[in-house]
Amino acid sequence: MSAILIFLGLVTAIAGWWLARQRLMSKPWLEVGPIDAFPETEAPVMHPAKIGLGVFLAVVGAIFALLISAYFMRMAYADWQATPMPWLLWLNTGMLVLASVALQCAVVAAHKGQLDNLKFALLTGALTSVAFLGGQLLAWRDLAAGGYYAADNPAVSFFYLITAMHGLHIIGGLFVLGRANVRAWRGDKLARLVLTTELCAMYWHALLVVWLVLFAVLMGWAADFIDICRRLLS
Amino acid sequence: MVDVTPHGADLIPPAEVGEMELYHPHSWWTKYVFAQDAKVIAIQYSGTALAIGLVALVLSWLMRLQLGFPGTFDFITPEAYYQFMTMHGMIMVIYLLTALFLGGFGNYLIPLMVGARDMVFPYVNMLSYWIYLLAVLVLVASFFAPGGPTGAGWTLYPPQAILSGTPGGTGPGIILMLVSLILFIIGFTMGGLNYVVTVLQARTRGMTLMRLPLTVWGIFTATVMALLAFPALFVACVMMLFDRAIGSSFFMPAIVEMGEQSPHNGGSPIMFQHLFWFFGHPEVYIVALPAFGIVSDLISTHARKNIFGYRMMVWAIVGIGALSFVVWAHHMYVSGMHPYFGFFFATTTLIIAVPTAIKVYNWVLTLWRGDIHLTIPMLFALAFIVTFVNGGLTGLFLGNVVVDVPLSDTMFVVAHFHMVMGVAPILVVFGAIYHWYPKISGRMLNEFMGRFHFWVTFIGAYLIFFPMHYVGLVGVPRRYPELGDTAFIPPSVHTLNEFITVAALTVGFAQLVFLFNLFWSIRHGKKAGDNPWRATTLEWQTAGTPPPHGNFGKELPVVYRWAYDYSVPGAPEDFIAQNDPRPSTQGGHA
Ligand code: HEM
Ligand SMILES: [Cu+2]
Numbered sequence: 001m002s003a004i005l006i007f008l009g010l011v012t013a014i015a016g017w018w019l020a021r022q023r024l025m026s027k028p029w030l031e032v033g034p035i036d037a038f039p040e041t042e043a044p045v046m047h048p049a050k051i052g053l054g055v056f057l058a059v060v061g062a063i064f065a066l067l068i069s070a071y072f073m074r075m076a077y078a079d080w081q082a083t084p085m086p087w088l089l090w091l092n093t094g095m096l097v098l099a100s101v102a103l104q105c106a107v108v109a110a111h112k113g114q115l116d117n118l119k120f121a122l123l124t125g126a127l128t129s130v131a132f133l134g135g136q137l138l139a140w141r142d143l144a145a146g147g148y149y150a151a152d153n154p155a156v157s158f159f160y161l162i163t164a165m166h167g168l169h170i171i172g173g174l175f176v177l178g179r180a181n182v183r184a185w186r187g188d189k190l191a192r193l194v195l196t197t198e199l200c201a202m203y204w205h206a207l208l209v210v211w212l213v214l215f216a217v218l219m220g221w222a223a224d225f226i227d228i229c230r231r232l233l234s
Numbered sequence: 235m236v237d238v239t240p241h242g243a244d245l246i247p248p249a250e251v252g253e254m255e256l257y258h259p260h261s262w263w264t265k266y267v268f269a270q271d272a273k274v275i276a277i278q279y280s281g282t283a284l285a286i287g288l289v290a291l292v293l294s295w296l297m298r299l300q301l302g303f304p305g306t307f308d309f310i311t312p313e314a315y316y317q318f319m320t321m322h323g324m325i326m327v328i329y330l331l332t333a334l335f336l337g338g339f340g341n342y343l344i345p346l347m348v349g350a351r352d353m354v355f356p357y358v359n360m361l362s363y364w365i366y367l368l369a370v371l372v373l374v375a376s377f378f379a380p381g382g383p384t385g386a387g388w389t390l391y392p393p394q395a396i397l398s399g400t401p402g403g404t405g406p407g408i409i410l411m412l413v414s415l416i417l418f419i420i421g422f423t424m425g426g427l428n429y430v431v432t433v434l435q436a437r438t439r440g441m442t443l444m445r446l447p448l449t450v451w452g453i454f455t456a457t458v459m460a461l462l463a464f465p466a467l468f469v470a471c472v473m474m475l476f477d478r479a480i481g482s483s484f485f486m487p488a489i490v491e492m493g494e495q496s497p498h499n500g501g502s503p504i505m506f507q508h509l510f511w512f513f514g515h516p517e518v519y520i521v522a523l524p525a526f527g528i529v530s531d532l533i534s535t536h537a538r539k540n541i542f543g544y545r546m547m548v549w550a551i552v553g554i555g556a557l558s559f560v561v562w563a564h565h566m567y568v569s570g571m572h573p574y575f576g577f578f579f580a581t582t583t584l585i586i587a588v589p590t591a592i593k594v595y596n597w598v599l600t601l602w603r604g605d606i607h608l609t610i611p612m613l614f615a616l617a618f619i620v621t622f623v624n625g626g627l628t629g630l631f632l633g634n635v636v637v638d639v640p641l642s643d644t645m646f647v648v649a650h651f652h653m654v655m656g657v658a659p660i661l662v663v664f665g666a667i668y669h670w671y672p673k674i675s676g677r678m679l680n681e682f683m684g685r686f687h688f689w690v691t692f693i694g695a696y697l698i699f700f701p702m703h704y705v706g707l708v709g710v711p712r713r714y715p716e717l718g719d720t721a722f723i724p725p726s727v728h729t730l731n732e733f734i735t736v737a738a739l740t741v742g743f744a745q746l747v748f749l750f751n752l753f754w755s756i757r758h759g760k761k762a763g764d765n766p767w768r769a770t771t772l773e774w775q776t777a778g779t780p781p782p783h784g785n786f787g788k789e790l791p792v793v794y795r796w797a798y799d800y801s802v803p804g805a806p807e808d809f810i811a812q813n814d815p816r817p818s819t820q821g822g823h824a
Binding site: 001004005008011012015019022023024025026027028029031032033046048049051052055056058059062063066067069070073074077079150151153154157158161165 | 428472482508
């Protein structure tokens with residue numbers, strides 16, 4: 001359960017940092033008075049939807065951290081046989097990186113008010129994401145063609161489970177990104193697209209990070225890395 | 235009193251900022267059925283939770299009938315007993331208590347108490363309820379599935395959960411259970427995002443975190459915990475669903491089943507236990523923290539005294555929330571683990587007792603020399619404290635590895651967890667309903683029926699669960715539908731079992747009176763007015779009761795003080811509302 005504990009440590013650190021700025025040491029029973037003294041309740045600086053997405057991403061992070069924890073737990077057993085990794089995953093990783101970059105460009109374009117750039121960036125983001133999903137499907141087919149079915153060997157089951165879970169999150173995101181695309185191409189007011197674009201970019205960056213970690217875990221690098229750390233410590 | 239600004243407590247204009255665009259329903263359907271108003275969603279959540287809770291209650295009667303009078307009822311076969319037990323446990327913990335505290339009270343109280351017009355994402359909030367309802371329906375469907383619901387125990391431990399020896403294991407029972415849990419978690423996550431972001435972002439002006447009522451602190455922290463703990467159950471359910479549906483082997487070791495080698499091979503059941511308890515232990519506190527918060531507010535209001543040690547209460551809530559994530563393995567002492575780990579988890583378990591004890595002391599000190607009104611909410615709050623202390627003491631026993639090993643899997647454990655996570659939170663639920671019902675309906679609940687309900691429930695719960703500790707100590711195992719002729723079990727146990735069953739049926743009957751009261755008082759209850767308990771928090775200061783769509787009038791209230799200004803010396807009344815701008819000595823309700 002090390003992965004989830006590390007993840008929770010991160011969340012706790014963020015929560016702690018935030019709580020530390022909330023005057024938890026104040027003595028509310030002595031502080032009667034108007035509100036000028038409490039700037040932290042003034043109009044919020046960040047849009048609630050972004051905070052909401054941030055909290056949601058923490059939940060998503062927990063899900064994947066737990067999957068990784070389970071993966072490591074199972075990996076420690078003597079009969080573990082690693083899955084061969086289809087080379088296609090490299091290409092897919094590239095696609096997802098492109099999608100993330102495209103959405104970052106979209107954010108920049110939205111802020112600068114360049115509707116045309118925004119449209120193309122959003123479309124690129126969506127298409128590269130679809131390409132990523134297609135690539136993942138092909139990778140599955142490769143594996144199955146090699147005789148590696150989900151039910152055979154725990155490592156293979158984990159591979160299908162983890163990639164499917166990640167893919168489902170991308171599909172969920174594509175609904176929102178698709179809607180943003182439709183609105184952009186229909187010529188909706190740019191000001192109304194800024195928020196969706198920012199949310200999409202945030203979500204995609206997060207899923208990219210998740211994928212990179214998953215990729216490292218599935219490739220076995222993460223385990224090697226942990227091994228090295230362990231040896232350094234002892 | 236120290237004023238924090240140089241110019242003192244002047245009147246300042248209410249906020250024009252921070253108001254949200256409200257969704258306004260246009261038809262009966264969008265107003266009462268597909269509603270986006272958190273107050274309506276709260277009632278939908280509560281109604282559904284209470285309805286499915288009633289099913290769990292009936293199941294507990296059936297189990298008690300079997301335990302008290304074994305062999306009398308033909309239809310309660312051992313398989314049926316396991317199914318009743320599993321569904322009873324699962325419904326009570328998740329579909330009743332979690333849904334009621336977070337979906338029910340959370341939805342109703344958070345926006346009102348922090349001074350918001352509604353939750354920040356009303357549409358998502360609505361979806362949350364409908365997915366919860368779907369989860370409940372899937373759960374109910376498993377009762378009618380061929381082979382019946384799963385009988386794997388509420389912990390659903392594999393491998394037995396999906397083998398043919400367990401009721402529902404190879405039929406649709408277990409699948410429906412897993413799907414229902416997955417749906418519940420998705421629905422809860424949608425609601426949970428709302429509760430968290432509303433507390434973070436939609437507080438009215440002047441409502442600093444340290445001015446929040448403890449109820450909000452409790453629900454808020456519990457929601458954060460649930461958002462991080464439920465993923466473990468989610469992952470466990472998905473993996474088990476894979477094992478059951480496509481024959482993968484996440485949790486399933488190689489097993490010979492009915493003389494045949496099962497297709498599974500190489501899975502790890504211990505992995506499931508880790509995942510399950512990573513969720514399961516925080517779950518105890520997910521139910522407990524809202525209860526802690528609500529009890530603090532009930533006590534303060536009905537003892538007309540400020541809560542003792544507000545700051546410590548807040549820190550304790552946050553501290554318990556954080557600590558409860560690093561104790562999960564104390565449920566697995568019997569699964570065989572490295573003794574150092576056992577020591578670590580035993581220590582963290584005992585450390586949690588510290589903030590919990592602080593809370594109990596603070597409640598007692600709040601009561602100390604208070605002007606205690608023995609209203610029904612107060613009675614329930616007091617009963618909670620007594621019960622919680624009781625249960626907590628037996629819990630300290632079980633937290634020790636040495637003591638836990640022999641007592642594990644006896645009725646002692648059953649009695650213990652019913653005390654702390656069954657009876658105690660349920661008492662708070664009742665207290666809270668008696669307290670807030672006047673705000674929700676505009677009428678008081680009937681006093682006579684309420685007192686009857688309280689005394690029968692309180693005394694009855696002790697008559698049920700105290701003898702059960704003894705039954706466990708002499709070694710009666712849990713999850714046994716029948717004892718048979720076992721040499722070490724004295725005859726007194728059988729008499730006690732009959733007695734417990736009679737007590738359980740009586741308590742169950744009292745709950746029906748309560749349900750009747752809920753409906754009866756909507757029409758016939760005494761008119762409550764806006765603030766019948768003369769409480770300080772914002773939900774009692776709304777424009778009208780029940781609060782209208784949008785909660786407050788044209789302007790949101792502005793908060794000038796914390797939530798516990800009761801019996802302030804020099805004030806004309808014994809409470810000062812949070813949005814009362816006048817300095818304490820002239821304050822009060824003119
Ligand atoms: C009048 C109230 C109640 C009665 C009479 C009752 C009775 C029982 C009985 C007889 C069992 C089976 C014990 C066994 O054979 O191992 C049981 C199990 C259980 N009950 Fe209750 N119960 C009540 C209320 C509650 C409440 C409010 C909760 C909420 C937390 C709850 C949670 C559980 C759980 C989690 C189990 C364990 C199920 C399992 O072993 O898988 N019960 N209860
Ligand atoms: Cu625990």
